[in-house]
Amino acid sequence: MNLLSTVKTVVEMRGITKRFAGIVANDNINLVVKKGEIHALLGENGAGKSTLMNILFGLYQPDEGQILINEKPVQISSPNVANELGIGMVHQHFMLVEPFTVTENIILGNEPKKGLTIDIRKAQEEVRQLSLKYGLKVDPEAKIEDISVGMQQRVEILKTLYRGADILIFDEPTAVLTPQEIQELIQIMRNLVNEGKTIILITHKLKEIMAVCNSVTIIRRGKVIDSVAVKETNPDDLAAKMVGREVNFRIDKKPSEPKEVILAVENVTAVGNRGVDALKGISFEIRAGEILGIAGVEGNGQSELIEALTGLRKVKEGRILLSGKEITNQTPRTISESGLSHIPEDRHKRGLVLDFTMSENMVLETYFHPDFNKNGFLDFKAIDRHAAKLIEEFDVRTPSIHTPARALSGGNQQKAIIAREINKDPDLLIAAQPTRGLDVGAIEFIHRRLVEQRDKGKAVLLISLELDEVMNVADRIAVIYEGQIVGIVNPKETSEQELGLMMSGGKRTEGGGTVE
Amino acid sequence: MNRVIQVFTKESFLVPLFAIILGLVVGALAMLAGGFNPLLAYESLVVKVFGDLYNFGEAIRQITPLIFTGLAVAFAFRTGLFNIGAEGQFIMGMLGAVYVGVAFDLPPIIHAVVAIIVGALMGGIWAGIAGYLKAARGVHEVITSIMLNWIGMYFANYILNAFLVPKGQQRSEIVHDSAVITLQALSNFLGGARVHWGTPLALICAVIFFIILWKTKTGYELRAVGLNPHASEYAGMSVNRNIVKAMFISGLFAGLGGACETLGVFHYLAVMSAMPGYGFDGIAVALIGGNTPIGIVLGAFLFGALSYGAAGMKFSAGVPIELIRIVISSVIFFVAAHGIVRYLLKPILAKRKEEGR
Numbered sequence: 001m002n003l004l005s006t007v008k009t010v011v012e013m014r015g016i017t018k019r020f021a022g023i024v025a026n027d028n029i030n031l032v033v034k035k036g037e038i039h040a041l042l043g044e045n046g047a048g049k050s051t052l053m054n055i056l057f058g059l060y061q062p063d064e065g066q067i068l069i070n071e072k073p074v075q076i077s078s079p080n081v082a083n084e085l086g087i088g089m090v091h092q093h094f095m096l097v098e099p100f101t102v103t104e105n106i107i108l109g110n111e112p113k114k115g116l117t118i119d120i121r122k123a124q125e126e127v128r129q130l131s132l133k134y135g136l137k138v139d140p141e142a143k144i145e146d147i148s149v150g151m152q153q154r155v156e157i158l159k160t161l162y163r164g165a166d167i168l169i170f171d172e173p174t175a176v177l178t179p180q181e182i183q184e185l186i187q188i189m190r191n192l193v194n195e196g197k198t199i200i201l202i203t204h205k206l207k208e209i210m211a212v213c214n215s216v217t218i219i220r221r222g223k224v225i226d227s228v229a230v231k232e233t234n235p236d237d238l239a240a241k242m243v244g245r246e247v248n249f250r251i252d253k254k255p256s257e258p259k260e261v262i263l264a265v266e267n268v269t270a271v272g273n274r275g276v277d278a279l280k281g282i283s284f285e286i287r288a289g290e291i292l293g294i295a296g297v298e299g300n301g302q303s304e305l306i307e308a309l310t311g312l313r314k315v316k317e318g319r320i321l322l323s324g325k326e327i328t329n330q331t332p333r334t335i336s337e338s339g340l341s342h343i344p345e346d347r348h349k350r351g352l353v354l355d356f357t358m359s360e361n362m363v364l365e366t367y368f369h370p371d372f373n374k375n376g377f378l379d380f381k382a383i384d385r386h387a388a389k390l391i392e393e394f395d396v397r398t399p400s401i402h403t404p405a406r407a408l409s410g411g412n413q414q415k416a417i418i419a420r421e422i423n424k425d426p427d428l429l430i431a432a433q434p435t436r437g438l439d440v441g442a443i444e445f446i447h448r449r450l451v452e453q454r455d456k457g458k459a460v461l462l463i464s465l466e467l468d469e470v471m472n473v474a475d476r477i478a479v480i481y482e483g484q485i486v487g488i489v490n491p492k493e494t495s496e497q498e499l500g501l502m503m504s505g506g507k508r509t510e511g512g513g514t515v516e
Numbered sequence: 517m518n519r520v521i522q523v524f525t526k527e528s529f530l531v532p533l534f535a536i537i538l539g540l541v542v543g544a545l546a547m548l549a550g551g552f553n554p555l556l557a558y559e560s561l562v563v564k565v566f567g568d569l570y571n572f573g574e575a576i577r578q579i580t581p582l583i584f585t586g587l588a589v590a591f592a593f594r595t596g597l598f599n600i601g602a603e604g605q606f607i608m609g610m611l612g613a614v615y616v617g618v619a620f621d622l623p624p625i626i627h628a629v630v631a632i633i634v635g636a637l638m639g640g641i642w643a644g645i646a647g648y649l650k651a652a653r654g655v656h657e658v659i660t661s662i663m664l665n666w667i668g669m670y671f672a673n674y675i676l677n678a679f680l681v682p683k684g685q686q687r688s689e690i691v692h693d694s695a696v697i698t699l700q701a702l703s704n705f706l707g708g709a710r711v712h713w714g715t716p717l718a719l720i721c722a723v724i725f726f727i728i729l730w731k732t733k734t735g736y737e738l739r740a741v742g743l744n745p746h747a748s749e750y751a752g753m754s755v756n757r758n759i760v761k762a763m764f765i766s767g768l769f770a771g772l773g774g775a776c777e778t779l780g781v782f783h784y785l786a787v788m789s790a791m792p793g794y795g796f797d798g799i800a801v802a803l804i805g806g807n808t809p810i811g812i813v814l815g816a817f818l819f820g821a822l823s824y825g826a827a828g829m830k831f832s833a834g835v836p837i838e839l840i841r842i843v844i845s846s847v848i849f850f851v852a853a854h855g856i857v858r859y860l861l862k863p864i865l866a867k868r869k870e871e872g873r
Contacts (some may be wrong), residue, residue, distance in 0.1 A: 333752025350750040355743045365753040373733050
């Protein structure tokens with residue numbers, strides 16, 4: 001540790017305060033980042049991490065406080081100034097031009113010229129050199145729209161490196177990645193640090209911090225709670241500091257008591273977006289009183305399965321039965337009314353009408369019921385009462401029921417969706433990636449609600465890319481691979497290794513071992 | 517009373533208001549550049565509109581169709597669609613109404629009502645075609661509705677020439693008296709100004725616009741589909757059916773406008789060599805009115821009054837009528853570029869925020 005204190009400080013933020021209309025986003029924040037470290041900025045959604053980093057990147061000006069880069073006071077009045085100071089930011093939502101190639105995106109705004117034209121060959125060579133140096137494998141000639149999200153992120157990283165950044169800010173970089181891509185990203189970050197770069201990692205995922213960071217600064221409600229070396233802390237401690245109370249990672253649940261079959265999926269085949277079969281004769285069933293988890297690497301048919309079950313995608317072959325009633329290729333409304341609720345994987349795309357008020361969003365699937373619909377006119381008083389009740393019951397933090405959904409934090413939006421879906425009292429609840437991008441407090445809440453549904457004797461289908469989540473919450477785990485269920489295991493009798501192998505196509509034998 | 521003040525100092529109100537002032541200033545600069553006296557010009561514009569009863573009535577006549585087309589564009593906009601075809605739907609409304617008015621013999625009132633309904637339906641169906649093409653074939657409504665404007669105009673000309681225009685003339689026969697919707701008593705009071713039932717109907721339509729969108733189940737669905745078709749599909753709404761429905765209702769407003777214009781003002785329909793222009797101005801009215809019913813009524817009033825008053829400007833100040841289009845265009849420009857207006861308004865808005873704390 002003494003070694004660290006002799007290392008140069010590259011970023012120092014002193015007494016930073018930033019106020020937005022009515023709220024203090026950053027309250028007298030101090031942050032010290034040493035050269036060559038990976039420094040995590042940990043906090044719940046809305047704690048003020050992004051605000052602080054946007055100040056460092058010159059997107060916002062602080063109301064009070066001082067910033068020192070390489071021990072010299074600076075005024076970062078715009079992102080251009082930040083670039084000149086060697087600060088680069090990899091945004092959570094990528095800022096790329098889709099029809100352009102990787103190289104074109106990287107040099108955008110900084111093009112090497114040859115006379116009046118862009119020296120694209122030189123640029124490609126530079127990009128190739130950079131990607132070799134840091135182990136970022138990308139094809140400089142590929143178009144952005146043709147490459148995966150993980151690759152796009154690498155392009156963002158290369159963009160900052162191309163501009164000569166020494167201090168890289170990563171804003172929630174793993175939120176959009178698959179487990180494999182996360183591993184690769186962690187390796188990339190290590191390479192960057194080995195080459196003398198400094199990284200600030202904005203995150204609320206404790207596992208990543210433990211895996212890759214040197215030190216961590218915890219922010220809660222705009223204030224710094226603590227700043228510690230990762231070696232001297234543990235996930236429980238970090239979680240407690242982040243949320244402000246003890247967090248229970250393990251879900252206390254009694255053994256499941258499965259009863260009658262609620263959902264039966266029989267040899268279902270469906271065509272995916274790419275025009276080929278994404279579901280290839282998939283079969284499984286879920287009983288009342290159990291949670292079936294579906295584990296798998298992204299893109300193995302999970303999204304298509306959800307869409308087929310909820311009526312959003314046509315089923316080519318096979319049957320789907322809900323409580324014994326056939327719902328194959330019925331409309332979403334018929335299926336919903338037959339007792340199926342669905343927490344969609346993309347809450348902004350499917351789950352909410354962001355510009356509707358919370359009140360309007362809470363009746364998205366039920367507005368036509370006689371409770372709310374009187375001869376074609378909606379009874380907004382009844383709708384408001386309904387929304388107020390749900391928001392209270394599920395502890396959705398919103399200024400008012402008439403606030404647009406857009407204004408809420410991700411966690412509260414998700415809670416609202418869950419409130420709406422559970423309130424329909426469904427026989428089957430499909431929860432797709434229900435905790436994606438949420439902080440530990442919200443995750444704990446959502447997991448408890450799923451188990452509660454199960455304990456009420458309902459069936460729950462949990463589809464998640466997070467292995468931890470599936471292993472913690474589900475009573476049985478079905479592994480999906482290339483549109484088929486390759487095996488069903490008991491979470492208590494399996495391991496991450498075994499699941500990982502099955503997820504990559506290894507089949508499980510009757511005896512419990514795995515074969516290729 | 518406080519509430520009233522609040523409404524009028526809201527940003528959504530201040531920004532268009534300021535845009536209008538800026539537009540007038542730009543117009544004044546253009547007049548100065550041309551060697552005219554802008555103060556005299558604006559004064560005579562106001563005098564023309566409010567100076568006597570006849571002209572005031574005529575200004576109302578000018579304003580009325582703009583309310584209809586403004587509502588048509590705004591309704592589509594509220595449901596996520598850009599209806600550029602209000603022009604064509606307006607023409608179809610005129611055609612439908614004039615056809616019923618000329619070709620049928622019905623008792624008074626009933627005749628007018630039938631003519632108006634047919635005109636409205638023609639407008640609705642015309643817009644519905646664009647909606648259907650979008651829903652069934654994915655063709656963007658901006659493309660189809662623009663094209664349908666031209667198809668509508670030439671189709672109307674064809675029908676006129678084939679069935680309604682007497683040989684050697686350029687316009688249809690006059691509609692039967694039973695189909696005329698002039699407000700006779702009011703017209704007499706206003707010195708013969710061509711005021712008609714379309715004006716109260718337009719105001720009723722503004723109320724209906726509000727009720728459909730914000731009070732009914734249909735409106736809830738239409739808005740949901742407009743704001744997020746994916747979530748609407750997830751929630752079990754039929755996105756395609758709602759697109760057609762939204763365009764149809766939007767077209768009804770424009771068609772009504774066209775019908776009232778023929779039955780209330782001209783009582784005939786001339787063979788057109790150019791578009792009447794109300795549909796396009798409707799886009800501007802919807803824009804300046806922020807797609808709200810009250811805003812549209814006010815916006816239509818502004819645009820109608822400006823274009824009608826322009827004649828007075830020419831008469832008293834010698835300013836060419838075309839100059840008023842500069843004023844109108846500048847107003848639209850500043851409303852569309854509300855970033856500029858906000859920037860200029862910043863000191864005022866910031867001060868209000870401080871006080872609001």
